Amino acid sequence: LIRPLLKRRFTEPGVIVVDESGKFAVSLLSGHAGGANRFALEAAGYLGSGAVPVITTATDAMNRFSLDMFAEEFGLFIEDRENKVKTFNKASLRGEKFKIFMENGPGQDAAGSYIGKFSNAEDFSFTDEPDALKLNPSEKIIAVSARDDFKRFASLGTIAVLRPKRVVIGIGCNKNTDEREIEDFVLSVLEENNISPNAVRNIATIDIKAGEKGILEFGEKYAEFIDVFSKEEIHAFMDGAEKPEAGKPSLCVKHTGAYSVCEPCALLSAKNETGPLLITKSKKGNVTVAAAFAE
Numbered sequence: 001l002i003r004p005l006l007k008r009r010f011t012e013p014g015v016i017v018v019d020e021s022g023k024f025a026v027s028l029l030s031g032h033a034g035g036a037n038r039f040a041l042e043a044a045g046y047l048g049s050g051a052v053p054v055i056t057t058a059t060d061a062m063n064r065f066s067l068d069m070f071a072e073e074f075g076l077f078i079e080d081r082e083n084k085v086k087t088f089n090k091a092s093l094r095g096e097k098f099k100i101f102m103e104n105g106p107g108q109d110a111a112g113s114y115i116g117k118f119s120n121a122e123d124f125s126f127t128d129e130p131d132a133l134k135l136n137p138s139e140k141i142i143a144v145s146a147r148d149d150f151k152r153f154a155s156l157g158t159i160a161v162l163r164p165k166r167v168v169i170g171i172g173c174n175k176n177t178d179e180r181e182i183e184d185f186v187l188s189v190l191e192e193n194n195i196s197p198n199a200v201r202n203i204a205t206i207d208i209k210a211g212e213k214g215i216l217e218f219g220e221k222y223a224e225f226i227d228v229f230s231k232e233e234i235h236a237f238m239d240g241a242e243k244p245e246a247g248k249p250s251l252c253v254k255h256t257g258a259y260s261v262c263e264p265c266a267l268l269s270a271k272n273e274t275g276p277l278l279i280t281k282s283k284k285g286n287v288t289v290a291a292a293f294a295e
Contacts (some may be wrong), residue, residue, distance in 0.1 A: 009033070009082055022047045026054040032068045055116050063119045064092045067142070067160060073104040073114055076275065077163040077198045079151065084160040088140055097139040098124045101132055102212030104199070104293065105144035105164045132211060133159060146199035148191060163198040165224065166294045167278065171215055172207050174286040178214070179217035185287045193279050193291075201294055202227060204269035206234065206261045227269040234264045262290040270294040 006012055006029075014034025017026040025044040031037035037055045044053040059066040067088040069076050078084055090099075102108055107127045115124050133143055133153060141159045143150055146167060153159040169186060190197055203219050204227040205212075219226045238260065263281050270292040279291035 010085075014039060016043055017096070018043065021053055024052050024054050027057070031055065031057040031060065032072075032151060033068065053268075054211065058093055059089050062093065063117075064089075065098070065115055065118045065120055065124070066092060070111075070142075071162055074111070075165045076105065077165055079154045079161045079163065079198060083157075087157055087207070088142070088160055091140050092120060092123075095120060095123060099132055099136075099139050099141050100124060100126050101130065101141065101143045101145070102126060102128070103130075103143075103145040104149065104166060111144075115291060122168070146195055148194045148196040151196065163196055165199060165201040167199045167201060168227075168266050168270040168292050168294055169200055169203045169223070170262035170264070170269070170290040170292070171203055171209075171218075172261035172265075172288040173209065173212065173214060177212070177214045177286040179214040181285060182214045182218045182287050183221070185282075185284050186222075186289050189282050189289050190291075195278070195291070197222060202269060204229065204265035206231065206265060209261075227265070229260045229265050229268050233268065236262065237264050237268055262288045266292040 002015055010033045012030045012034055012037030014027075014031070015029035016036055016039060017028050018024065025040045025047060027036040027040040029036060031040075037057055037060055040053040040055055044051040045116065055061060058064070065076065066085075068081070068085045102111065105111070112126065115121050122250050133141055133150075136158070138251070139158070142162060143159060144155065144162045144164060144252075146164055150161050153161050171182065171186070173182060187197060190200075200222050202223045202225045203215065207230050209215055209229040210226070210228045215226070228231055260281075263277060265275065267275060272292050272295050274293070277290055279289070281288055281290045283289075
């Protein structure tokens with residue numbers, strides 16, 4: 001019955017089997033990525049006293065650190081996910097040493113607290129130095145960073161690059177702007193500022209652009225969701241900012257009614273109202289772009 005659903009690892013649904021008497025909740029498929037292991041524990045609790053959750057994933061069964069669950073805990077994107085998860089989880093089971101470089105991520109305190117609950121917590125250390133990413137055959141390195149130049153490490157078996165999903169892209173555009181124009185410009189701006197597209201969490205724009213086809217198509221490809229804000233929300237946020245001279249409205253005011261779109265929308269969505277912006281307003285053709293780090 002479930003065979004037609006089995007396409008690729010990390011995209012398959014979590015599947016749990018429960019016997020007729022309610023004694024066992026068995027995590028059958030996609031224990032980590034699909035959440036079956038976690039839900040098997042919950043299902044056993046729902047079934048009542050004596051129900052046993054059956055989990056055979058090696059890292060869970062042995063209470064070992066796993067790269068994919070670490071990424072899920074802190075909202076991190078794993079580059080070359082299938083290979084890295086397989087390699088690093090096996091290394092964890094073998095008792096290999098790990099070094100974690102943190103930048104733009106959850107922070108050493110939060111990460112250390114999470115790792116501390118595992119039986120191999122003593123195998124982990126932290127560093128603030130990018131130079132620590134030099135190859136060392138005696139340890140595995142986990143690099144948590146939004147920096148685009150870290151993509152050069154993606155093919156190295158001893159380094160896993162994880163992207164913190166914290167970048168909010170503020171976008172403004174003219175009516176009926178093609179998605180390709182938006183994509184080309186946003187990606188070029190990210191590259192110029194050494195920010196990986198895989199670190200993008202969401203995009204933000206003004207509400208009158210909520211149905212703009214190009215923005216929606218771009219969001220479908222790169223963002224987890226789209227935030228929209230009214231001109232009133234933008235003006236309240238920009239209270240005290242420099243406004244256009246009376247009688248000389250800017251093109252932005254003329255077409256949207258707002259004094260600005262991409263910068264305030266990025267900061268509003270990021271809930272980072274004090275700034276500073278990660279990327280200040282850039283404009284090319286029909287598109288304006290800015291970016292902020294989400295709190």
